[in-house]
Amino acid sequence: MGGALRVSLKVVLVAVFSVVVTLGPLVGIDMLVRWVAIHQGEGQLRSMAETMVAHAENILDGAATSLGILGAEHVETCSPASIRRIGEVVFTRANVKEIGLVDSGGRMLCSNFGPALVEVDVSRAERHRATVLGMLPTRLPGRKALAMAVGTDGSTLLAMIEPSTVLLELLHGAARESCHARIMLGDGTVVGVSGVGFETMQARDPDIMELRVASARYPVTAVVAAPRAALMQPFLAVQSYGKIGAGGLGVALLVIIGVTMRRRDGLEAEIDEALRAGEFVAYYQPIVDAATGRVAGCEALIRWQKPGGETVRPDLFIPLAESSGQIVPMTGQLMDRVQADLAEVVRRWPDVYVSINLVAEHFADAAIVGEVRRRFGEGPLRGRNLVFEITERRPLANIAAAGKVVAQLQRLGARVALDDAGTGHGGLAYIQGLGMDIIKIDRMFVEAIGTGAVSAPIVDALLELADQLDMTVVAEGVETEEQFAYLRARGARYFQGFLFSPPLPAAAFARFVGAFNGGSAEVSAGATRRLAAGTTRTVA
Numbered sequence: 001m002g003g004a005l006r007v008s009l010k011v012v013l014v015a016v017f018s019v020v021v022t023l024g025p026l027v028g029i030d031m032l033v034r035w036v037a038i039h040q041g042e043g044q045l046r047s048m049a050e051t052m053v054a055h056a057e058n059i060l061d062g063a064a065t066s067l068g069i070l071g072a073e074h075v076e077t078c079s080p081a082s083i084r085r086i087g088e089v090v091f092t093r094a095n096v097k098e099i100g101l102v103d104s105g106g107r108m109l110c111s112n113f114g115p116a117l118v119e120v121d122v123s124r125a126e127r128h129r130a131t132v133l134g135m136l137p138t139r140l141p142g143r144k145a146l147a148m149a150v151g152t153d154g155s156t157l158l159a160m161i162e163p164s165t166v167l168l169e170l171l172h173g174a175a176r177e178s179c180h181a182r183i184m185l186g187d188g189t190v191v192g193v194s195g196v197g198f199e200t201m202q203a204r205d206p207d208i209m210e211l212r213v214a215s216a217r218y219p220v221t222a223v224v225a226a227p228r229a230a231l232m233q234p235f236l237a238v239q240s241y242g243k244i245g246a247g248g249l250g251v252a253l254l255v256i257i258g259v260t261m262r263r264r265d266g267l268e269a270e271i272d273e274a275l276r277a278g279e280f281v282a283y284y285q286p287i288v289d290a291a292t293g294r295v296a297g298c299e300a301l302i303r304w305q306k307p308g309g310e311t312v313r314p315d316l317f318i319p320l321a322e323s324s325g326q327i328v329p330m331t332g333q334l335m336d337r338v339q340a341d342l343a344e345v346v347r348r349w350p351d352v353y354v355s356i357n358l359v360a361e362h363f364a365d366a367a368i369v370g371e372v373r374r375r376f377g378e379g380p381l382r383g384r385n386l387v388f389e390i391t392e393r394r395p396l397a398n399i400a401a402a403g404k405v406v407a408q409l410q411r412l413g414a415r416v417a418l419d420d421a422g423t424g425h426g427g428l429a430y431i432q433g434l435g436m437d438i439i440k441i442d443r444m445f446v447e448a449i450g451t452g453a454v455s456a457p458i459v460d461a462l463l464e465l466a467d468q469l470d471m472t473v474v475a476e477g478v479e480t481e482e483q484f485a486y487l488r489a490r491g492a493r494y495f496q497g498f499l500f501s502p503p504l505p506a507a508a509f510a511r512f513v514g515a516f517n518g519g520s521a522e523v524s525a526g527a528t529r530r531l532a533a534g535t536t537r538t539v540a
């Protein structure tokens with residue numbers, strides 16, 4: 001039941017994860033493009049409104065200047081001379097159409113056009129500090145002007161400005177049909193509009209962005225508004241390409257993750273199946289003793305023997321088995337095999353040992369000690385026929401705990417070897433903290449022998465170290481006579497490598513031992529000759 005629960009939880013997690021992986025980039029790119037478009041649009045609207053306000057201030061400044069000129073000249077009656085003078089000043093200013101004299105009640109009395117014809121009441125206009133602004137009627141029926149007075153105390157001068165000139169036209173092309181801009185007074189009175197009316201625009205699409213910029217000097221505000229959809233318009237292409245890209249990316253990610261997980265899951269399940277079917281077998285690579293010319297032992301190397309006859313090498317499944325924890329039952333089966341495969345060999349040659357690879361997980365607790373005792377307590381293989389290898393390629397979580405496991409294995413008569421010595425960082429710490437018996441020099445360093453260099457300093461250093469610590473050395477990956485001679489000359493005694501033999505199936509290994517250690521006549525003549533030659537060379 002717990003298993004079923006775990007499976008369905010996994011399915012849910014995978015589903016959620018898939019949705020996130022596929023939709024994540026899509027939503028992300030959409031939000032990003034929208035964000036850029038909105039910010040860019042907002043910036044555009046703001047700069048339009050600022051420009052419009054600056055323009056309106058400019059026009060109002062011009063009118064104020066004209067009023068200032070007349071005020072300085074004390075033009076404050078409706079005399080023919082005053083009216084002529086007003087006419088001259090109006091003529092020089094493009095946007096100001098009329099300047100009139102207003103009485104203390106706020107009514108226009110006369111202007112450059114003569115006596116006032118319509119009732120223009122400044123008190124209906126808006127007062128802002130010293131400035132009065134308002135949309136007031138003109139002498140043309142139905143036409144209003146932006147009226148401006150400065151400092152009205154008592155009778156004063158009033159400038160009538162053509163409102164269309166206050167509004168700077170900034171909407172062009174398609175924007176004229178979809179956007180809205182206006183200049184208005186502080187009380188909301190509209191001076192001029194460009195583009196479509198605000199209500200019209202809002203009726204079409206209520207999702208609108210609006211920006212207002214108010215003048216600091218006059219009661220004038222510019223309003224610019226646009227539908228958000230119109231702001232997105234220039235980004236639609238970017239957005240759709242982005243969506244296609246992001247969608248593709250999401251799907252590709254999902255496929256990659258899916259394939260990897262399936263392959264992993266698949267391989268994990270396959271390994272389970274193979275464990276049940278007993279498809280993991282051991283090959284044995286001889287380790288020879290150059291001092292005696294005999295086989296001292298071997299390393300058990302796991303192979304996956306598939307029913308079809310195919311043999312899979314450990315690099316393809318050991319790493320996964322390690323991370324999935326399957327390495328523990330796998331090593332258990334390997335130990336069962338070893339006991340069965342080598343029983344006969346050990347009966348005839350009781351000193352032959354087998355080296356078994358363990359991983360960090362085995363050294364985390366004492367379970368492995370029980371497993372070894374159970375399998376090797378009765379014989380024929382016993383503790384003294386065993387070596388356990390721990391690689392320094394991958395770190396041990398807890399050296400102190402591992403040291404206890406090592407000590408317990410040693411109490412059963414087994415020895416412990418540092419595998420791949422020199423390739424990792426932990427080597428010396430392992431030797432010191434774990435109390436190892438054997439150093440296996442990695443084939444990487446053995447390979448360096450005789451490739452032009454006169455000496456192989458790491459090999460020399462490892463041999464020296466082993467000598468000082470009274471540890472046994474096994475040289476791995478010995479392939480050439482030259483390597484063998486070099487190592488022999490420096491006191492190495494035990495050798496493993498293709499020069500002597502590749503890993504062999506159990507029966508072939510048994511014959512190999514027979515050939516070297518006496519008994520069988522079936523001899524690997526080459527290997528014997530090589531070993532003998534190496535021995536004599538150093539003895540001589």
Ligand code: G
Pocket residue numbers: 300301302313314315318327331334357358359503
């Ligand atoms: O034999 P071969 O060169 O294919 O081995 C490749 C690697 O697999 C070697 O590093 C060897 O140590 C590792 N290996 C082989 N058999 C076992 C095993 O039974 N257990 C573990 N943990 N590693 C093994």
Ligand code: G
Pocket residue numbers: 285301357419420443476477478479496497498499502503
């Ligand atoms: O990492 P470990 O020492 O457990 O791995 C030993 C592996 O090295 C064996 O699986 C074997 O296939 C491989 N091997 C053994 N002898 C030689 C050799 O002489 N040359 C090469 N290239 N590989 C070897």
Ligand code: MN
Pocket residue numbers: 299357389419
């Ligand atoms: Mn090994």
